[in-house]
Amino acid sequence: MKIHSTQFVKGIIGDDEILHKKKPEIAFIGRSNVGKSSVINSFLNARELARTGKKQGKTTEINLFLVNEKYYFVDLPGYGFAEGGQESREKIRAMIINYFTRKTDSIRCTVVILDAKVGITDYDRDMLEILFDNGRSAIVVLNKTDKLTQKEVSQAVRTIANEFPELEVFPYSAKLSKGAGRILERVIQ
Ligand SMILES: Nc1nc2c(ncn2[C@@H]2O[C@H](COP(=O)(O)OP(=O)(O)OP(=O)(O)O)[C@@H](O)[C@H]2O)c(=O)[nH]1
Ligand SMILES: [Mg+2]
Numbered sequence: 570m571k572i573h574s575t576q577f578v579k580g581i582i583g584d585d586e587i588l589h590k591k592k593p594e595i596a597f598i599g600r601s602n603v604g605k606s607s608v609i610n611s612f613l614n615a616r617e618l619a620r621t622g623k624k625q626g627k628t629t630e631i632n633l634f635l636v637n638e639k640y641y642f643v644d645l646p647g648y649g650f651a652e653g654g655q656e657s658r659e660k661i662r663a664m665i666i667n668y669f670t671r672k673t674d675s676i677r678c679t680v681v682i683l684d685a686k687v688g689i690t691d692y693d694r695d696m697l698e699i700l701f702d703n704g705r706s707a708i709v710v711l712n713k714t715d716k717l718t719q720k721e722v723s724q725a726v727r728t729i730a731n732e733f734p735e736l737e738v739f740p741y742s743a744k745l746s747k748g749a750g751r752i753l754e755r756v757i758q
Contacts, residue, residue, distance in 0.1 A: 570753055574637055575613045580630035583667065587633060587641075594641045594675050595756050598665060599682030600692055601647025604712040607743035608682055609634065609644055612753050619644050629661075631668060640677075640757065643668075649692030665696070669703050678756040679707040685714045685725050685740065689732065697733065708737045708755060715742040 579587065597605045606619035618634060632644040645668065646661045669676070679700055683689060700707045709729060714722045722740050729738050739752050 570757055572613050575615050575618055576635045578633040578635050580632045582630055591675055592641050593677040594643050595677055596643045596679040598645045601650035603682045603684045604743050605682050606644055609642055611743040611746035612749050669705055679705050680710050681707050682710045682712050685711045685717050688725055689729055711740045712743055714740045715744050
């Protein structure tokens with residue numbers, strides 16, 4: 570897919586009329602700081618479309634970006650952010666659950682982003698269960714592979730494949746953005 574337009578539409582915290590527009594949505598979820606916003610920017614070739622940061626918990630709303638006037642790319646707040654405290658963690662978890670359990674078939678694909686160095690955590694397992702229980706199709710993007718050796722990357726991919734054989738896993742680095750096109754084709758198919 571050639572990107573010819575990207576536009577920030579709005580940030581929402583719950584249900585919103587925009588979620589009823591029936592445009593295909595590509596959702597991006599993952600623990601806080603794994604690089605969700607960076608992955609979106611790298612896919613769209615837009616450096617600061619989705620705001621990124623060194624501080625965790627940068628994205629606190631559900632941010633929607635309109636791509637090629639056709640798709641919504643949805644940047645969800647990061648889950649499992651320890652410093653945010655239990656209350657804020659639960660609020661974010663509830664926000665994500667509401668997004669995925671709402672009655673819609675607009676969610677085309679969910680991209681679950683993991684930090685290659687950390688791998689899969691119980692927070693991710695919890696989210697994958699929510700996705701599977703709601704019949705949402707998902708792929709995994711193993712981000713920040715630039716921090717690992719090739720051998721460590723293969724090992725990390727294998728570990729995930731062993732636990733979730735049904736999940737497609739794409740090693741990736743938002744920093745290098747190599748192979749973005751191939752993943753993008755997969756998520757909009
Ligand atoms: N080395 C490296 N750093 C990355 C990569 N992707 C993201 N980062 C860095 O990781 C930090 C967090 O990136 P964000 O894109 O803000 O992460 P996020 O998942 O959106 O974070 P929240 O919005 O807080 O949930 C930033 O300092 C990024 O520059 C990557 O592929 N490689
Ligand atoms: Mg973010």
